[in-house]
Amino acid sequence: MKRHLSPGIAGVAAVASLLSAGPLLVLFIEVPWSEVSASLTRSASLSALRVSLATATFAALISVIFGVPLAWVLSRGPRRLSSILRPLVIAPMILPPTVAGFALLNVFGRNGLIGGPLRDLTGATVPFTPAAVVIAGVFVSMPFLVLVVLAALNQLPHEIEEAAAIDGASATQAFWHIVLPYGRSAIAIGAALAWTRALGEFGATLTFAGSLPNVTRTVPMQVYLDLESSPSAAYALSVITLVIAVLVIFSMRIPWVSSLLRARG
Amino acid sequence: MRHHSVDKDGASGKNLRHRRVLGDALRSHGINSPGTDVKLAHAGCMPSTGEESDRHTRHAVILSGPAVKVTLVGIILALLAACGGAQEGKADSDSTLTVLAASSMASALTTVADSFEASNDGVEVRLSFGGSPTIASQIRNGLPADVLITASQDSMALAGTRAVDPQVFARNWIIIAVAAETQRSIRSAVDLNRPNVTWVRCDDAVPCGKAALQALANSAVTATPASLEPDVAAVVGRLLSGEVDAGIVYRSSLVGNPQLFAVEFPEPVSVELLYSVMRDSEHAELARRFVTHLLQAGDVLTRAGFEMVSP
Numbered sequence: 003m004k005r006h007l008s009p010g011i012a013g014v015a016a017v018a019s020l021l022s023a024g025p026l027l028v029l030f031i032e033v034p035w036s037e038v039s040a041s042l043t044r045s046a047s048l049s050a051l052r053v054s055l056a057t058a059t060f061a062a063l064i065s066v067i068f069g070v071p072l073a074w075v076l077s078r079g080p081r082r083l084s085s086i087l088r089p090l091v092i093a094p095m096i097l098p099p100t101v102a103g104f105a106l107l108n109v110f111g112r113n114g115l116i117g118g119p120l121r122d123l124t125g126a127t128v129p130f131t132p133a134a135v136v137i138a139g140v141f142v143s144m145p146f147l148v149l150v151v152l153a154a155l156n157q158l159p160h161e162i163e164e165a166a167a168i169d170g171a172s173a174t175q176a177f178w179h180i181v182l183p184y185g186r187s188a189i190a191i192g193a194a195l196a197w198t199r200a201l202g203e204f205g206a207t208l209t210f211a212g213s214l215p216n217v218t219r220t221v222p223m224q225v226y227l228d229l230e231s232s233p234s235a236a237y238a239l240s241v242i243t244l245v246i247a248v249l250v251i252f253s254m255r256i257p258w259v260s261s262l263l264r265a266r267g
Numbered sequence: 268m269r270h271h272s273v274d275k276d277g278a279s280g281k282n283l284r285h286r287r288v289l290g291d292a293l294r295s296h297g298i299n300s301p302g303t304d305v306k307l308a309h310a311g312c313m314p315s316t317g318e319e320s321d322r323h324t325r326h327a328v329i330l331s332g333p334a335v336k337v338t339l340v341g342i343i344l345a346l347l348a349a350c351g352g353a354q355e356g357k358a359d360s361d362s363t364l365t366v367l368a369a370s371s372m373a374s375a376l377t378t379v380a381d382s383f384e385a386s387n388d389g390v391e392v393r394l395s396f397g398g399s400p401t402i403a404s405q406i407r408n409g410l411p412a413d414v415l416i417t418a419s420q421d422s423m424a425l426a427g428t429r430a431v432d433p434q435v436f437a438r439n440w441i442i443i444a445v446a447a448e449t450q451r452s453i454r455s456a457v458d459l460n461r462p463n464v465t466w467v468r469c470d471d472a473v474p475c476g477k478a479a480l481q482a483l484a485n486s487a488v489t490a491t492p493a494s495l496e497p498d499v500a501a502v503v504g505r506l507l508s509g510e511v512d513a514g515i516v517y518r519s520s521l522v523g524n525p526q527l528f529a530v531e532f533p534e535p536v537s538v539e540l541l542y543s544v545m546r547d548s549e550h551a552e553l554a555r556r557f558v559t560h561l562l563q564a565g566d567v568l569t570r571a572g573f574e575m576v577s578p
Contacts, residue, residue: 111508113509130494130510213470213495213496214491214494226497227497230400230401230425
């Protein structure tokens with residue numbers, strides 16, 4: 003059967019895709035390619051890339067370690083608990099990043115709820131350290147993983163875990179042998195989303211972790227500063243992030259990756 | 268494999284249920300009325316061959332029902348109003364001046380703009396503050412504005428040819444600001460070298476960072492700051508939030524912040540503030556009057572920590 007497309011709706015969709023993809027395509031066209039390789043090997047760009055890749059990877063790992071059990075509790079725990087908890091743990095995703103950073107300062111800042119006693123006891127402070135970049139990354143990106151994994155776990159019929167329980171499996175065993183294998187693809191997709199979100203984090207990082215080259219200065223902060231002082235470096239870093247984002251999205255469609263991601267029965 | 272296919276069926280069943288519920292809801296609002304269908308066919312929104320499946324018809328009805336139409340029209344009207352508003356603002360902006368200024372000027376310039384508005388009936392001054400390179404780049408990229416005030420020649424140059432004949436009119440001195448509770452432990456610049464002192468300054472890209480770099484080098488400070496902030500306002504923010512013991516700021520940054528104290532550098536370093544009336548200003552005359560007013564408001568600027576420079 004031939005598909006019908008209403009011209010009006012298609013027009014609106016065209017505007018939508020122009021708004022999303024247009025600026026990215028223009029960015030690609032405008033890149034001064036001859037200068038890009040030179041500005042990429044610049045130490046400021048390289049160190050920003052290193053800081054970003056390392057902290058985002060840590061943030062994604064921590065998001066998986068803590069986010070998957072959280073998603074499981076939200077999916078299988080008491081309904082009232084999850085109806086209260088769910089909006090709270092997802093909120094950082096839609097919070098303005100600067101507000102997120104401010105909230106983090108109130109907890110981990112050197113006068114914060116945890117940061118204050120920590121400083122008194124050990125003399126250590128969290129802000130202005132790579133750990134602060136990772137914390138900011140986890141705070142804003144874990145909700146992506148939780149949402150994706152939660153959606154998958156909600157599709158897993160309770161009967162399977164019940165059957166396992168009848169056969170003598172403990173809840174912990176069910177988590178390791180049923181929930182985890184079943185949610186594998188969702189966990190991978192959620193981790194990829196969390197990783198890219200952490201990679202792009204700007205506001206919370208700047209507010210909470212500051213911006214020092216080689217320590218806390220990430221790619222988005224470097225791009226922001228380069229916009230005025232060295233536009234070709236800003237182009238170079240922008241293109242890299244764009245390529246990374248596109249690669250992450252497309253890698254999920256490469257046959258061997260998607261077959262790896264697909265849950266086995 | 269088994270439970271995978273089970274849940275797939277479950278999901279699509281859920282979707283179907285959803286769609287049915289949606290359809291019922293729309294029908295109960297009278298969206299599926301025959302009148303609508305006739306109108307739609309006339310408007311060419313829906314194929315009238317009658318060959319489509321039930322699902323297709325429902326889709327067409329859902330997407331072009333009166334409620335949706337009203338919403339769409341509303342959105343379009345709102346967009347038009349927004350565009351129209353912007354154009355209107357431009358058209359009758361005979362009396363609206365747009366001034367972009369370095370963030371260190373924020374409080375002083377707000378006072379100056381208020382008194383300018385008070386003495387010029389119907390005139391409105393729109394102020395926008397930011398790091399000097401940022402606002403200068405905005406000018407270069409075509410942001411409509413009448414006056415640009417930066418904290419260095421270099422950043423004024425970033426504005427390109429729109430910024431004509433920039434003039435130095437004031438100086439701002441670089442100092443170390445310390446919070447009340449750390450006032451005792453930081454008495455001179457070299458105290459920043461102590462390992463337990465957390466301090467920040469502006470990034471090298473902005474005037475306050477360049478000047479800070481020079482002042483620190485002059486006074487043999489070799490310690491690394493905890494962070495390089497995008498503008499001076501961010502450094503003040505760090506101090507006020509209590510996250511740092513000291514920050515390199517301008518003397519003007521202390522005005523209005525009684526909880527901060529100044530420690531002077533042994534060899535004073537300052538930045539120059541420059542103004543320029545934009546070449547393409549639509550109210551160049553009014554803009555020049557604003558600049559004259561600014562230059563005559565020496566006492567306001569002096570009180571705000573600046574030092575006036577006579578032309």
